[in-house]
Each structure stands twice: as C-alpha cells, then as structure tokens.
Amino acid sequence: MTEINYYELLEVTKDSDKSTIKKAYRKMAMKYHPDKNPDDHEAEEKFKAVNEAYQVLSDDEKRQIYDRYGKAGLEGHGQGGGFSGGGFDDLGSIFEEMFSGSGFGGFGGNSRRRERKSYNYNLDIAIEIEVEFNEAIFGCKKEIKYPHKSACKDCKGTGAKNGKLSTCTHCNGQGQVHMRQGFMTFAQTCPHCEGSGQAASSKCKTCTGSGYKETKEKFEVNIPEGVNNGNRIRVSNKGNTAPDGTRGDLYLQIRVKEDSHFVRHDDDIYIEVPIFFTQVALGASIKIPGLRGELNLKIPAGTKDKEQFKFHGEGVTSVQGYGKGDLIVQIKIKYPKSLNNEQTELLEKLQDSFGVESKPHESNFEGMFEKVKKWFS
Numbered sequence: 001m002t003e004i005n006y007y008e009l010l011e012v013t014k015d016s017d018k019s020t021i022k023k024a025y026r027k028m029a030m031k032y033h034p035d036k037n038p039d040d041h042e043a044e045e046k047f048k049a050v051n052e053a054y055q056v057l058s059d060d061e062k063r064q065i066y067d068r069y070g071k072a073g074l075e076g077h078g079q080g081g082g083f084s085g086g087g088f089d090d091l092g093s094i095f096e097e098m099f100s101g102s103g104f105g106g107f108g109g110n111s112r113r114r115e116r117k118s119y120n121y122n123l124d125i126a127i128e129i130e131v132e133f134n135e136a137i138f139g140c141k142k143e144i145k146y147p148h149k150s151a152c153k154d155c156k157g158t159g160a161k162n163g164k165l166s167t168c169t170h171c172n173g174q175g176q177v178h179m180r181q182g183f184m185t186f187a188q189t190c191p192h193c194e195g196s197g198q199a200a201s202s203k204c205k206t207c208t209g210s211g212y213k214e215t216k217e218k219f220e221v222n223i224p225e226g227v228n229n230g231n232r233i234r235v236s237n238k239g240n241t242a243p244d245g246t247r248g249d250l251y252l253q254i255r256v257k258e259d260s261h262f263v264r265h266d267d268d269i270y271i272e273v274p275i276f277f278t279q280v281a282l283g284a285s286i287k288i289p290g291l292r293g294e295l296n297l298k299i300p301a302g303t304k305d306k307e308q309f310k311f312h313g314e315g316v317t318s319v320q321g322y323g324k325g326d327l328i329v330q331i332k333i334k335y336p337k338s339l340n341n342e343q344t345e346l347l348e349k350l351q352d353s354f355g356v357e358s359k360p361h362e363s364n365f366e367g368m369f370e371k372v373k374k375w376f377s
Contacts (some may be wrong), residue, residue: 005055006066014067018058025054035195036188038176061266062158119157120211121149123248125239126232131223133259136290137316139225144235144252145218151243152207159211160200168193213238221252226267226319229256261289266326274332277301290314290327297329305333 007014010024028050030036037043056062056074065074127146135142151157158165158307167173171190179186189195203209219233231254239248256264263270273288281300287294295311308330315325339347351358 003051004049006057006071009049009053009109010057013096021057025050025058036186038321039143047352065212070256092262108221119151119242119243120159121157123240123242123246125248126251126253128253128255130255130257131227132257133262133264135223136227136229136254136256137225137264139227140223141220142223143218144250145216146250147214148238148241148250149212149214151241152204152211152213153212154206155204157211158200159204159207159209161202161204164201165198166201168197169198170199171197173197223254224319226317226320227254227256228264228266228316229254231319239342262291264316267318267322268299268328269315269325270328270330272330272332273297274334277333277335280333288329291316295327299331303331305331307331 007016010021010028012021012024016024029047031048032043032050034040034044034047037047056066062074075091108186119245123150125146127144129142129144131142152159155161168175168190171177171193175190175193176187177190179188193199200209204211207213217238219238221233223233227233233252235250235252237247238250241247261271269291271288272364273286275284275286279286279299280303281301281344283328285300286297286299288297289295290311291314295314297309311327311329313324314327317324336343356363
C-alpha cells in the first residue's frame with residue numbers, strides 16, 4: 001500500500017511555512033468535516049488523514065523527522081496514526097476556534113447542533129495575549145481584559161421575539177441544505193439557521209436578534225514559566241454564558257516578543273558571541289550573559305567560526321515538566337576592518353615567524369601547477 005504524502009494531502013510544498021500549512025489544513029478540514037459530509041465514510045477517512053498530516057507538519061520536531069525518515073520515523077514520537085493531542089495546542093481547541101460561528105463543531109457533530117438550538121453563539125472564547133521574552137521564560141501575572149457574551153433574558157439567547165422559534169423555511173428543519181454540481185450532490189450546514197433547523201420569525205427587540213448582551217471583564221491570570229509562542233492556556237469558566245448559566249472556557253493564545261540577543265528554539269536558548277581573531281588564536285576566557293546571570297565561557301585556541309559551546313540546563317524550564325533546556329553559544333570571529341602601519345608591521349613579523357606554516361597553500365598545491373599544464377600539452 002502506497003504511503004500518503006502529508007504535503008500532497010494538504011496540497012502544499014515541502015518548503016511551505018507554518019502559516020501556509022495552517023491555511024491549507026483549515027481548507028481541507030472544512031471540506032471533509034463530518035458535519036458537511038454525513039454518512040460519507042471516504043470523507044471521514046480523509047478528515048482523519050488531514051488532521052494527522054497537520055499534527056506532524058505543524059510541529060517542528062515531528063516535521064524534521066518526517067522529512068528525513070518518512071512516517072516510519074515518527075513511531076515512538078507521539079505519532080502512531082490518528083489523533084495525538086494534549087498540552088496547550090490540543091486539537092479540540094483548534095477546532096473550537098476554527099469552526100466558531102460556522103454552524104458545525106469540532107467533534108460534537110449532531111450534539112453541537114442540538115446545543116445551538118437554544119442560543120446562537122459559542123461558549124468558548126479565544127483571545128491573543130502578548131508577553132515579553134523574559135515573562136515567557138520565567139512566568140508572570142497578566143491582567144486580561146476582554147468582552148464576553150451572556151444570553152438575552154427576553155429571548156433566552158435565541159434572538160427571536162419572546163424566544164419563539166419556528167421551523168427554518170430554508171432547510172425545512174433539516175439543518176442542512178444541498179447543492180448539486182454536475183452529477184454530484186453536496187450537503188452543507190444551513191447558513192440561515194446555522195444547522196439548528198429552527199429560525200426566528202421575528203427578531204427580539206431587546207438584543208436586536210443577536211441573542212446576547214456583551215459585557216467587558218478583567219481579571220489576573222498566572223502565565224506559567226516556559227510558555228512559548230503559539231501555546232494555548234485554558235482558563236475555565238471565563239467564556240460566554242449560556243441561557244442556563246453554564247459558562248464556557250477562555251483560551252489564551254500566547255504570542256512571545258523576540259529578544260535582541262537571545263533566540264529561543266523549544267526549550268533551548270541560542271546566543272551569538274563575537275570574538276576577536278587574536279582571542280581565537282591565543283584562546284580566552286570571557287564572561288557572557290545567561291538567562292539567570294553571568295556565565296564563564298572558555299574559548300580554546302583554534303576555535304572555528306560558528307563553532308558552538310553548550311551550557312547544559314541553562315535554557316528554559318519546560319512548561320510540560322521535562323526539566324530545563326540548554327544555552328547554546330555560537331562563536332562569531334571578528335577581524336579588524338583596517339590596520340595602521342604599526343599593526344601591519346607586527347602582523348607581517350608574526351607571519352614570518354611561522355615560516356612555511358604561514359603559507360599552507362604552497363604545500364597543499366605543490367605539483368598541481370605542473371599537472372594542470374600537462375592537461376593542455
């Protein structure tokens with residue numbers, strides 16, 4: 001059996017960035033979602049495969065393994081087929097955000113449509129919050145300000161006058177409408193009743209048919225140390241409120257500001273350290289900044305440009321409790337932009353003091369000139 005190529009499945013190229021992959025995933029997931037393709041086994045399988053592909057290609061580590069070894073290389077890395085979730089970026093949260101207001105839910109299917117019969121908004125909310133580089137590493141407290149919805153009391157969240165709903169005339173109460181293209185018939189959620197099968201005959205005057213009132217709220221939340229760009233934090237019972245008083249959850253999408261010196265990759269931190277060429281020739285010991293204070297870096301004589309040195313456990317504390325990452329120092333050798341007469345004379349003397357060793361090209365190319373001449377004789 002031929003193995004499905006994840007890139008081909010999402011219709012993206014191998015060099016596509018995360019944003020392109022996410023857009024392609026949303027498009028394919030919408031296309032094959034069970035609510036749009038009821039009783040279609042082939043569409044259901046495609047839907048599962050699309051999610052599996054996105055889970056791999058949206059994860060840097062899994063994507064690198066997949067690019068090098070294929071699907072077989074992912075065994076033992078949390079990807080054995082189907083869905084693997086957990087952590088802050090759970091698949092359910094993605095679908096809650098993805099299908100918000102579209103008329104079909106993540107994995108609820110018909111149960112989601114039944115829930116929407118009484119009110120026409122989602123209970124869960126997703127908002128983005130920005131944190132400083134150091135706040136993400138060491139944790140912090142943030143004041144969150146956001147609007148949330150509560151069901152209109154006069155219409156009980158339905159948006160209909162006196163809360164009275166009637167059968168949707170556009171889908172005849174089925175919650176779906178069908179379109180024919182050529183010899184194929186496609187079903188989609190009814191855009192008028194949003195899949196509930198019921199609609200308002202006349203709008204509620206109190207909420208002008210929205211079904212809710214909006215209230216601004218603020219509270220303080222603890223951001224745990226080690227969060228990273230793209231992580232999601234779920235705050236229970238801070239979402240929208242249903243007519244029966246049930247309240248959804250608030251999802252905080254983390255966006256971390258970049259630092260001018262430190263670069264983060266997962267739980268590892270990278271920093272580039274400029275070294276003068278004489279320090280490389282002689283060897284040196286210098287002080288460098290670490291996340292938690294001053295560190296001593298020993299530079300052996302003969303260190304190469306872009307060579308890396310690792311400080312174990314000096315990186316970020318894992319938000320999932322896997323210990324600390326490392327601090328990786330990368331050397332950048334600096335050379336003088338210009339020389340004065342005295343410096344030129346000193347360097348020439350230094351070069352002469354090395355004798356033949358100062359001209360390695362001569363011994364390396366010995367006999368090459370004569371050999372090349374013979375090629376044309």
